[in-house]
Amino acid sequence: MTTVEFRTLPKAHLDRALDLADIVFHETPEDEWRAAHREYLLRCDRIGAYDGDELVGMLGAYPLTLSVPGGELPCAGATFAAVAPTHRRRGILSGMLAELWRRCADHDRPLAALWASQAAIYGRFGCGPATHGCTVEIDTGRPLALRIAPADDLPLRLVAPEKAPGVVGPLHAAQRARRAGRVARDDYWWRTRVLPETDEDDDDLGPPRVVTIGAPPVGYAVYRTESGDDEPGAPGGVVHLVELEAETPGAAAALWQYLASIDLTSKVRAWGRPLDDPLLLLAADRDQVRVTQEFPALWLRLVDVAAALEARSWAAPCDLVLDLTDATLPANAGRRRLTAGPAGATLTPTDAAPDLALDVRELAACYLGGTELRHLVRAGLAAEHTPGAAAALDEALRTAYLPHTTDEF
Numbered sequence: 001m002t003t004v005e006f007r008t009l010p011k012a013h014l015d016r017a018l019d020l021a022d023i024v025f026h027e028t029p030e031d032e033w034r035a036a037h038r039e040y041l042l043r044c045d046r047i048g049a050y051d052g053d054e055l056v057g058m059l060g061a062y063p064l065t066l067s068v069p070g071g072e073l074p075c076a077g078a079t080f081a082a083v084a085p086t087h088r089r090r091g092i093l094s095g096m097l098a099e100l101w102r103r104c105a106d107h108d109r110p111l112a113a114l115w116a117s118q119a120a121i122y123g124r125f126g127c128g129p130a131t132h133g134c135t136v137e138i139d140t141g142r143p144l145a146l147r148i149a150p151a152d153d154l155p156l157r158l159v160a161p162e163k164a165p166g167v168v169g170p171l172h173a174a175q176r177a178r179r180a181g182r183v184a185r186d187d188y189w190w191r192t193r194v195l196p197e198t199d200e201d202d203d204d205l206g207p208p209r210v211v212t213i214g215a216p217p218v219g220y221a222v223y224r225t226e227s228g229d230d231e232p233g234a235p236g237g238v239v240h241l242v243e244l245e246a247e248t249p250g251a252a253a254a255l256w257q258y259l260a261s262i263d264l265t266s267k268v269r270a271w272g273r274p275l276d277d278p279l280l281l282l283a284a285d286r287d288q289v290r291v292t293q294e295f296p297a298l299w300l301r302l303v304d305v306a307a308a309l310e311a312r313s314w315a316a317p318c319d320l321v322l323d324l325t326d327a328t329l330p331a332n333a334g335r336r337r338l339t340a341g342p343a344g345a346t347l348t349p350t351d352a353a354p355d356l357a358l359d360v361r362e363l364a365a366c367y368l369g370g371t372e373l374r375h376l377v378r379a380g381l382a383a384e385h386t387p388g389a390a391a392a393l394d395e396a397l398r399t400a401y402l403p404h405t406t407d408e409f
């Protein structure tokens with residue numbers, strides 16, 4: 001058996017990479033998306049796995065800036081992980097991720113993140129689900145019943161998608177500062193990831209529509225519509241919400257009312273809403289506004305645990321000894337004393353007895369404030385040696401808003 005080598009996948013091999021992705025992700029080559037994927041991969045750091053001259057695996061890493069509590073950090077956005085069906089389960093993904101961790105260290109990226117195709121794959125590599133999303137469906141065959149009055153003094157305006165980043169970008173940035181787990185968007189990201197003319201996953205959806213409320217805007221929604229059946233009595237169309245952000249409860253209520261009352265539609269389907277979406281409290285009738293799905297969204301890898309912990313803000317003081325395990329990056333493993341508080345944090349090696357024992361996977365799940373360690377202790381996924389230690393870490397990690405993102409990559 002030949003040895004597989006991991007090296008940079010050059011621009012000249014992009015067509016081979018896209019062919020491999022088509023095979024692995026069961027795609028048929030479509031020119032429009034091939035050009036888009038090429039443009040996207042060109043912006044990525046690219047790792048190829050070569051069996052002789054044959055490209056048998058690839059992994060992209062998009063250079064992201066991820067919001068973390070109190071700030072933001074450079075983060076490798078792992079994407080397009082693909083291994084040829086002839087070379088599965090021979091350690092190629094493992095080898096490409098090991099190479100990615102090395103490159104993160106070289107480029108001072110303490111974090112890596114990804115969206116998993118299957119939840120079972122990435123935990124063994126030290127990744128934990130750090131944000132969660134839910135799908136909310138609103139039955140709009142009847143008027144939406146809300147517990148507060150929507151703002152009725154603020155104008156609603158439709159904005160052309162090409163103008164939207166300039167108009168709603170500052171609102172997104174302000175919300176991103178509150179919600180950890182979000183990537184910084186540039187024009188490329190808005191144009192290709194948020195507002196492409198067609199939806200890559202669903203041909204039935206119309207182009208993106210952007211509605212703002214207020215002048216200057218205090219909220220906005222991005223959505224696409226799917227037309228309904230023409231038959232009398234048949235279900236109406238569906239409004240597919242891409243994102244909705246609002247600075248005030250009244251503006252949020254007005255945007256939800258707007259979406260719920262679009263003519264010729266009878267349902268709003270909102271994918272990837274935060275689990276603490278105020279809509280779930282605003283709704284007067286939870287049979288009308290239902291959570292139909294909940295899922296792990298962004299998986300996070302603390303590639304450099306000390307740098308990651310020392311870069312975020314802390315809600316309460318804690319002084320704890322953590323016994324960390326890390327199967328694929330042993331430099332993170334061992335006993336560390338975490339001293340953290342509103343003034344900052346330090347993580348230093350120690351021989352002291354541990355208060356908590358956990359894997360970096362569990363620490364990654366808790367890092368943005370979206371998972372409580374005490375629940376993981378209760379589930380047997382982490383060990384508490386000092387009573388109250390998990391609760392103390394949870395208080396220190398707590399954030400006012402749950403971490404949340406819908407920016408898939």
Ligand SMILES: CC(=O)SCCNC(=O)CCNC(=O)[C@H](O)C(C)(C)COP(=O)(O)OP(=O)(O)OC[C@H]1O[C@@H](n2cnc3c(N)ncnc32)[C@H](O)[C@@H]1OP(=O)(O)O
Pocket residue numbers: 024025078079080081082083084087088089090091092093094095114115116117118120121124
């Ligand atoms: C971030 C993203 O891009 S998500 C997209 C991921 N890509 C896909 O789903 C495309 C289709 N699948 C593939 O291309 C490949 O099967 C991959 C990339 C998922 C895995 O590649 P492989 O080279 O086979 O993985 P590798 O051999 O390194 O496996 C490492 C370990 O993960 C496990 N593993 C790999 N894939 C899976 C899976 N789908 N489900 C559960 N475990 C898995 C292996 O069993 C192995 O465990 P072991 O060490 O205990 O034996």
